[in-house]
Amino acid sequence: MAVLRPMENPGSSIISAFGAGSGVDFVQLANDLSDASFSFQRENLQSRNEALEARISAASVLRNSLTNLASALGDRIRTGDLAPxxxxxxxxxxxxxxxxxxxxxxxxxxxxxxxADSQTLVSQDFGAVDDTVGEGTFRIRFGAVDGAGFTEDTSQTPLEIDVSDIDTLETLAGKINSASGGALDAYVANGSGGAQLVIKGQQGASNGFTIEGESSAAVPTSTPGDLSYLSWQPATDAGELRQTAQxxxxxxxxxxxxxxxxxxxxxxxxxxxxxxxxxxxxxxxxxxxNDSSAITSVMSDFTAALNDLVGVLNAEGAALGGTLGNDPGTRELKRDLSRLTSETVMPNVEEGEPSTLGDLGLSLNRDGTFELDTERLTATLDASPDGAAAMFTTGAFGVFATMDNLARDNSLRTDPGSLGGSLVRYEALIENNDERLTRIAEQQETLRSRLTRDLVAAESRISTSQSTLSFLQQQIDAWNGSN
Known part of the structure; x- marks a missing residue:
């Protein structure tokens, strides 16, 4: 079996072929020199990318927190939490x-x-649940039953069920349930007179139904075991109809x-x-x-959520040590939040009616955090409960629309002054740095190849010179010996 040997470095093989004996690994030396030549640029770019990734992460957290706050507020309004x-x-x-x-x-x-009620139909008696019902086609038409009359609803497709000669009351009930897709509920009941097929429809006058048991027998008998026995029409009802759809x-x-x-x-x-x-x-x-307690609860939760956002904003946007300390999108978000309590969220309301978040008790502290002024909120709810309630809708104006617009504006990737614009800028810088890192890697490889080639050539020349010197020394020694 052939022995697999480790592949030698091509440069080392070349040096060995020339009989190098200096003891210097010129291939490793070329690698080290080329790496050292570009290490500062490479490490500087990698460090910049790490800082940019941290900025992207922080800006994304702020943007998502703002979007989630607006979304949660909208959900509470849409689910009726604030409805009268x-x-x-x-x-x-x-x-x-x-x-x-x-x-x-x-x-x-x-x-x-x-x-409203649904039609309930109970068939005539059978001996047992496993009695066969007879071969043929079991057809059900839908419509309105009115006394002895029936008006078919042509918008509802009739059911046509193929019945074999081995189908029983139980298997027929299963076929009805499957074919109707939930429009009918069929089962077999064991009553005092025997087994009976019970079929119930859906609520509504147009969801009544008739049954046509089309027997395959040459002469239908309308007796148990012949499918025509299960036929039912309101004009010939003999007590099978227990409840009319209405x-x-x-x-x-x-x-x-x-x-x-x-x-x-x-x-x-x-x-x-x-x-x-x-x-x-x-x-x-x-x-x-209007449910004033629900509005108070929402405003309390809303204030707490705003303060969670402000906490992240103050930490990430701190002038000293903040990941986004000099980010324009972060500064713009701070300005937007500082104007929030006084911004008109309900334009065109009558004088004296609540129109700002400040009217709902939201107040701004000096450190940028928010506080709920319950006295002012209570005063607003007492003076204008309808006006306060009107501020919590999913329309074009109100608390939700204001927060939704705030989230959208700060997420705009086309606006360089928003968090979205900051993300675009940082992503572009990383892409540019990655391209520069690729070029550096290519330049480093070119330098490594050239150094390897030059050092191998130098080693060859040194080896040749050493051989010549050795020959001359031998000659000199020979001459001196002959004397």
Missing amino acids: RATIGDPFIAEVSTTPGLTPTGTYELEVSQL DALFELDTVPMNSASNTVTGLPEGIVLDLSATNIGSPTTVTFA
């Missing part, structure tokens, strides 16, 4: 909520005359309305009703009032 609180005179009639981002006000009158019917401020579901949306000002009982002839009242 609803109360209903008779809580057994309905539960009341609001659509996130909308703020109903005032009082409404609600009278419910009918709840809409919810109610009046809101005496205006008649209907809904296919007991959960009613799309009402004025974003009101959402979850109906649970009727109150014919006894209307109840729904009242919306």
